[in-house]
Amino acid sequence: MSDAVLDDTSLPHDVSTFDxxxxxxxxxxxxxxxxxxxxxxxxxxxxxxxxxFFIGGVAIALVRIELVTPAQDFVxxxxxxxxxxxxxxxMVWFFLVPSIPATFGNFLLPLxxxxxxxxxxxxxxxxxxxxxxxxxxxxxxxxxxxxDTGWTFYTPYSSIYSNSHVIAAAIAVFxxxxxxxxxxxxxxxxxxxxxxxxxxxxxxxxxxxxxxTVSVVIILATPVLAMALTLMMAERFFGVPIxxxxxxxxxxxxxxxxxxYSHPAVYxxxxxxxxxxxxVIPCFARRRLFGYDFMVxxxxxxxxxxxxxxxxxxxxxxxxxxxNLVFSFLSFVVAVPSAIKVFNWTATLYxxxxxxxxxxxxxxxxxxxFTMGGLTGLFLASxxxxxxxxxxxxxxxxxxxxxxxxxxxxxxxxxxxxWSKITGRMYPETWARFAAVLMYFGFNFTxxxxxxxxxxxxxxxxxxxxxxxQIYHVLSSAGAVVLAAAYLMPLGYLTWSLRxxxxxxDNPWGATGLEWQTSSPPPTHNFDKLPTxxxxxxxxxxxxxxxxxxxxxxxxxxxKGGEQE
Amino acid sequence: MSAAGRRRHDxxxxxxxxxxxxxxxxxxxxxxxGLNIGAAFLPIAPFLKTAFHLIVAAGTVALIAFIFMEMxxxxxxxxxxxxxxxxxxxxxxxxxFSDYGIRR
Amino acid sequence: MTAARITPxxxxxxxxxxxDIARQRQAVELxxxxxxxxxxxxxxxxxxxxxxxxxxxPQAFWEAGAETSLWFGGANTAILxxxxxxxxxxxxxxxxxxxxxxxxxxxxxxxLLGVAFLVLKxxxxxxxxxxxxxxGPDFKLHAExxxxxxxxxxxxxxxxxxxxVVGICLLARLAVAGARDPGWFxxxxxxxxxxxxxxxxxxxxxxxxxxxxxxxxxG
Numbered sequence: 001m002s003d004a005v006l007d008d009t010s011l012p013h014d015v016s017t018f019d020x021x022x023x024x025x026x027x028x029x030x031x032x033x034x035x036x037x038x039x040x041x042x043x044x045x046x047x048x049x050x051x052x053f054f055i056g057g058v059a060i061a062l063v064r065i066e067l068v069t070p071a072q073d074f075v076x077x078x079x080x081x082x083x084x085x086x087x088x089x090x091m092v093w094f095f096l097v098p099s100i101p102a103t104f105g106n107f108l109l110p111l112x113x114x115x116x117x118x119x120x121x122x123x124x125x126x127x128x129x130x131x132x133x134x135x136x137x138x139x140x141x142x143x144x145x146x147x148d149t150g151w152t153f154y155t156p157y158s159s160i161y162s163n164s165h166v167i168a169a170a171i172a173v174f175x176x177x178x179x180x181x182x183x184x185x186x187x188x189x190x191x192x193x194x195x196x197x198x199x200x201x202x203x204x205x206x207x208x209x210x211x212x213t214v215s216v217v218i219i220l221a222t223p224v225l226a227m228a229l230t231l232m233m234a235e236r237f238f239g240v241p242i243x244x245x246x247x248x249x250x251x252x253x254x255x256x257x258x259x260x261y262s263h264p265a266v267y268x269x270x271x272x273x274x275x276x277x278x279x280v281i282p283c284f285a286r287r288r289l290f291g292y293d294f295m296v297x298x299x300x301x302x303x304x305x306x307x308x309x310x311x312x313x314x315x316x317x318x319x320x321x322x323x324n325l326v327f328s329f330l331s332f333v334v335a336v337p338s339a340i341k342v343f344n345w346t347a348t349l350y351x352x353x354x355x356x357x358x359x360x361x362x363x364x365x366x367x368x369x370f371t372m373g374g375l376t377g378l379f380l381a382s383x384x385x386x387x388x389x390x391x392x393x394x395x396x397x398x399x400x401x402x403x404x405x406x407x408x409x410x411x412x413x414x415x416x417x418x419w420s421k422i423t424g425r426m427y428p429e430t431w432a433r434f435a436a437v438l439m440y441f442g443f444n445f446t447x448x449x450x451x452x453x454x455x456x457x458x459x460x461x462x463x464x465x466x467x468x469x470q471i472y473h474v475l476s477s478a479g480a481v482v483l484a485a486a487y488l489m490p491l492g493y494l495t496w497s498l499r500x501x502x503x504x505x506d507n508p509w510g511a512t513g514l515e516w517q518t519s520s521p522p523p524t525h526n527f528d529k530l531p532t533x534x535x536x537x538x539x540x541x542x543x544x545x546x547x548x549x550x551x552x553x554x555x556x557x558x559x560k561g562g563e564q565e
Numbered sequence: 566m567s568a569a570g571r572r573r574h575d576x577x578x579x580x581x582x583x584x585x586x587x588x589x590x591x592x593x594x595x596x597x598x599g600l601n602i603g604a605a606f607l608p609i610a611p612f613l614k615t616a617f618h619l620i621v622a623a624g625t626v627a628l629i630a631f632i633f634m635e636m637x638x639x640x641x642x643x644x645x646x647x648x649x650x651x652x653x654x655x656x657x658x659x660x661x662f663s664d665y666g667i668r669r
Numbered sequence: 670m671t672a673a674r675i676t677p678x679x680x681x682x683x684x685x686x687x688x689d690i691a692r693q694r695q696a697v698e699l700x701x702x703x704x705x706x707x708x709x710x711x712x713x714x715x716x717x718x719x720x721x722x723x724x725x726x727p728q729a730f731w732e733a734g735a736e737t738s739l740w741f742g743g744a745n746t747a748i749l750x751x752x753x754x755x756x757x758x759x760x761x762x763x764x765x766x767x768x769x770x771x772x773x774x775x776x777x778x779x780x781l782l783g784v785a786f787l788v789l790k791x792x793x794x795x796x797x798x799x800x801x802x803x804x805g806p807d808f809k810l811h812a813e814x815x816x817x818x819x820x821x822x823x824x825x826x827x828x829x830x831x832x833x834v835v836g837i838c839l840l841a842r843l844a845v846a847g848a849r850d851p852g853w854f855x856x857x858x859x860x861x862x863x864x865x866x867x868x869x870x871x872x873x874x875x876x877x878x879x880x881x882x883x884x885x886x887x888g
Contacts, residue, residue, distance in 0.1 A: 227714030
């Protein structure tokens, strides 16, 4: 399939990638730090988030080293608390939440809808600065000695007792949160007002739908977290007893407000990943996405119902049994649209002409790991099992399967899929396939033992543990080494490809989206001539395209199927 | 399109025309404020007073949104986003009271 | 293609990547309403907390509410209602060059009313401190939950005041920039956006007034 596009004729070979398209717009620091080009801002985000990803990774590496032996011998208990807290705060708010929207969303949304930029380019740059200011607070916390509340900031520990840098950490999250709100507003307005002629709502690629729905979740959920943190800071700083039982307050109220954001935040992380996978799978299966309409409805349903389930984080908190019942039921309900999506991705593969390029391998990894994470989520939605598994490694494994196995796999799928669009170069395929497979195995190697030890009763957030759990912890730490290697490899070969990678054409995958109709890397104003759209998305076998053999029979069968609907 | 929508000088309203409607609404809002304060001193059950206060407040919010903020002239998309703010507050209250309404 | 028909005023108000000022205004307006929805959710945490504690300590909230100053609260509510009526005139007038001065005068009046609100608020806060209404060891009331009422009193009014300060700055900035470039002022989406923000500040206060100042009156 990719043979036809091996040769790139659009460039003389002595022109560097960095002089072409938007990348050639200026090489000074100033030209980057004051840019309002959504593509450059996406790069700024990508670099920032990569730095934070590795800081958060170092923190958890130290935790995994501590856990190799049952005794608390590598770091003190207090340092241990600070390490896993830092890992959580950085990975959630400075990597996972902004990861796909702020980088690929920023880069691709205008390209995919045929626009010149986002609706508010200066607001876009401002939101990056907010993320950086929040990040600066986090780095301050790191250098000043850390914070030990866990990423959840639960009161009254955070508001009264903790002797660490709680306020600076909360400000970091608060500021970065407004950065994501600004991005969300930008995406919403862009999707509403800047679509190319003919690009109706039901012709939008699912990645655009994912960006749109996730933006709505962001603007409605994030402010509640901001207020929860504000009240926690007010209590810590001014002594108003809002969450303090001594003044009649209820610490559980903080958990309600916190999870009103932080459960939807899981969907903020996973919806963009679903969008990525919905682009990648049809492309490498050469098939129209199965059940497009239902994929859209499922995204909308997840983003709305995702707000109804936060109480399942609080089954053992003292929440009323009636509330437990309601939240448990609603948590089962939210699994339905997720299952529809997994079913539709699988059905898209049926009778497709599947090829196994690296983005596809990562996408497969996503589907497998997300399914595991989702199904164990059903265990935890059921109250009797959750009471047993609360605060154990079972929960840790569950949410890492969803957030890391899911979102990070999709992040790497997107990185490889659109790398040629972003840089104009191809990544080295063999290395990339190897990294994708290694990441899948490394991930399972790290986190599957955590399911087992969690089920057996190993609690989270402890630096020392009974010796019978050691085998699982050693396995998990060894897996983490493999996983770390799999994360570092792309850093190496992608950097290599910037200079020595094969030049990609404008559309090396033969993919259908509007982003592939412009050059790679795209010009500053995205399109020389703004496109118009006359077809549904994922038009992988358009009319007049003659297939032979097995492929022809596939088309015939799918057309018959279409008529029967 | 923008030429058709462009304003001509002879269409310009007088200040009086612009002020008239918001002024009437303001009058209504100030009277409502007076009624609300007055109702607070009535010798009736507290929950009745509170209900009355909240109804008046809801009316005030509606008038500010629809008249002052010109929601009356907006299309469905903007109305949807404004409504979403209120609907999501309702979701928060409903589900949070599934806990606090029953817990004791 | 439409470039020839863009007036200088429109050109001054146009921002990348827009080519049509009417579309740009629609976009800013939608973005502003989405932001206001977000702001409503920001305050919803406070409103939910207040409601929960009031349902747990109804008597204490009733007694504590009587300690607030209805004079200050009522006067400030009236001031803010008048200011939002005044600011509501701005987008209705600003579109006509002949009414630009009138619109900018309304902006200044709105901003001054906002400052008046803050001044009254300052006097009110001073009185509250004198009466030991700050939660803590010296707190005036003893019923369990009364401290919570005043926690919400301080948080709600302070966070609202921060929004009001931002609003005043936005009004003043628009008035100054509008006087410098009257053509820009007729076309810019900032007029509508600023007025919308001011409306939200008033909407929040409407609810704050009802739940903070009105409980506990008349015995």
